[in-house]
Amino acid sequence: MTHDGETGRRRRRAGLGAVLGGCALVAGSVVPAAAQPGGHHGTEYAALGDSYTSGPLIPDQVDAGCARSDRNYPSLVAERRRVDTFKDVSCSGATTAEMWRAQGTNGPQLDALNRGTDLVTVQIGGNDVGFGSIIATCARLGATDPTGNPCERSYRAAGHDELALAVARTAPKVDRVLRDVRARAPHARVLLVGYPDLLPDDGSGCFPSVPFARGDFPYLRDTGKRLNLMLRLVAAWNRVEYVDTYGPTASHDMCKAPADRWIEPLVPASPAAPAHPNARGEAAMAEAVLDRLDRGHGRH
Numbered sequence: 001m002t003h004d005g006e007t008g009r010r011r012r013r014a015g016l017g018a019v020l021g022g023c024a025l026v027a028g029s030v031v032p033a034a035a036q037p038g039g040h041h042g043t044e045y046a047a048l049g050d051s052y053t054s055g056p057l058i059p060d061q062v063d064a065g066c067a068r069s070d071r072n073y074p075s076l077v078a079e080r081r082r083v084d085t086f087k088d089v090s091c092s093g094a095t096t097a098e099m100w101r102a103q104g105t106n107g108p109q110l111d112a113l114n115r116g117t118d119l120v121t122v123q124i125g126g127n128d129v130g131f132g133s134i135i136a137t138c139a140r141l142g143a144t145d146p147t148g149n150p151c152e153r154s155y156r157a158a159g160h161d162e163l164a165l166a167v168a169r170t171a172p173k174v175d176r177v178l179r180d181v182r183a184r185a186p187h188a189r190v191l192l193v194g195y196p197d198l199l200p201d202d203g204s205g206c207f208p209s210v211p212f213a214r215g216d217f218p219y220l221r222d223t224g225k226r227l228n229l230m231l232r233l234v235a236a237w238n239r240v241e242y243v244d245t246y247g248p249t250a251s252h253d254m255c256k257a258p259a260d261r262w263i264e265p266l267v268p269a270s271p272a273a274p275a276h277p278n279a280r281g282e283a284a285m286a287e288a289v290l291d292r293l294d295r296g297h298g299r300h
Helices: 003-021 073-081 131-142 150-155 162-184 216-237 279-294
Strands: 044-049 061-063 085-088 119-123 189-193 241-243
Touching: 044 073, 073 085, 073 119, 073 279, 119 162, 131 150, 131 216, 150 216, 162 189, 162 216, 189 216, 189 279, 216 241, 241 279
Parallel strands: 044 085, 044 119, 119 189, 189 241
Antiparallel strands: none
């Protein structure tokens, strides 16, 4: 390792840290996007991501190992954009590490990219933060104090917010993913897709339908928003476009009635994994991606 190389890496980490340090100040801001090469519709589209991308249990499942649906948002985007080549390598359970390593029979997701790739969507980071374990922990603790905030107290027991730290630690991992996307597909339009609204945006709860304690709903809502803000900032840092899926799915969270919700609760009523988008949720995320594409390379 050369001294110059190490210095460059330190400067990049410091710069990214400065960007993330401004989270509280720019939570509602609009960040300009840099011009991307080309203005045509993507003819070779690659979709990378985790279970929120793959659509577990949504009919029809086309890859059992990755719980991937042919009605997930990348499939809907590919259909509407009439792409010539479509590679969906999203896989349930994927973390940023699976961008470079195989996950069962699913190869490293970044291997789907090449210099001819025109369009890339990436939705990753939730499993790095620990979505699954957070939901399990908060559901277990919710039963002990339904009107309190036992989950928040647990994650703050050491004197700091462990979930906020987990989000911050995920930022450089997502940054590395986007840098490698750029290196492998230098001419592609790259979209980093945020996560949808899982819980009521007003902070209200719906225990026992969603078995979190009343006081934990605002905390978990804010954690989701913090994750999305981090993704937005890392996208801006890497000069790629951010797709907001939280706003378009607000008021369709897992606490809503079955006819109105796009995110299923821990006991789903529609074919979907617990705490994941159903078919309508995937369609809503597809619309958010398509809207971003239709707006061109302007602003985030």
